[in-house]
Amino acid sequence: MIIAERKPVNEILDMVKDAKKILVLGCRGCVTVCSAGGEREVEILASLIRLGMKKQGKKIQVTEGTLVRQCDREYIDGIDQWKGKYDSIVSMACGVGVNFIANLRPTTIVYPAVNTSFFGGSAEQGVWTEQCAGCGDCVLHLTGGLCPISRCAKSLFNGPCGGSVDGRCEINPETECVWQLIHDRLGRINNQEAMNTIAPIRDWRTAGHGGPRKTLRDDLTL
Amino acid sequence: MSFTPNIQAFCCHYTSQQTIAEGKEGLKRDGMPENVTLNRLVCGGKLQVSTLLKAFEDGADGVYFVGCPPDECHNVKGSQRAAKKVAAVRQALIELSVEPERVEMFHLERGFHPEFVKAAQVMNKRITALGPCPFKGDSK
């Protein structure tokens, strides 16, 4: 899922400093699962904004709402239910949600309440780790299922750099060297020879280096 | 001008058992400050950050939670969870430049009555000294 983290409250208060009525809008997708922007977090942020504004002696009307998703046209339409109740939206969805509101509501002011961080999973309660960088041309079949792009600090393709020590990454000793993990895992699954395959120079256009990406499925479009 | 703070105490079922049994008059006799309002939860694990924030929104000058000792919670981890929620509110107060001591966590043995009253007195003294909460419209 997409992992996000709420911005510091003062940064958000600064965005809405001139607003009179806002809609704090959560999303029931990824940001609910990673506890950054679901219903519960909407409640907390709305409270913090009201308290922060009150402390500054300002009045603000805060409406709370949560959509099933903010990355789908049909759900964005749901914003209509709060018509007239806001002059700007504070979106707690990932950046996709904020963009979707900006795309579909040309004159609506929308602010991001979270920092969208990475694609990851829940390693343990309250801890999320990056696992994929959305490169658009997956190589996990060559690396034992472990991603060298998102999990190697240098996104190396042909084995570890010279700084891998005791299974730890030279960039940050708290991080496991994914190439050590790939090596060990390929051994365990009897696929050691994959380590000898030289990965050719890669075409990074699929990774966004060729501009914004788009997926089109002929079997689904109407 | 004298100031009587509005203090909202949240507590779990177990830590407040004896206190509740005392009844209103009994509590008064024991020295429980009358301006401390008790809000009972079935367990510390039920406590939400938003509940504590709402208490401030509703005019509290100080807010605290009383839960079991961290490793002796009746429901295993309820009071540890509550302590995390209190810490999150503390952090939020710091970010908003409000005295973090306005929110506190107490870990008490289950049903220990004098200590329960003591916690209320500690908070009452502390918040009285701090004065009205800056979130309140009637303060500066």
Ligand code: SF4
């Ligand atoms: S190789 Fe690309 S698509 Fe596959 S996990 Fe890594 S970043 Fe994601």
Ligand code: SF4
């Ligand atoms: S130590 Fe391993 S993970 Fe770190 S940069 Fe080198 S190869 Fe990549």
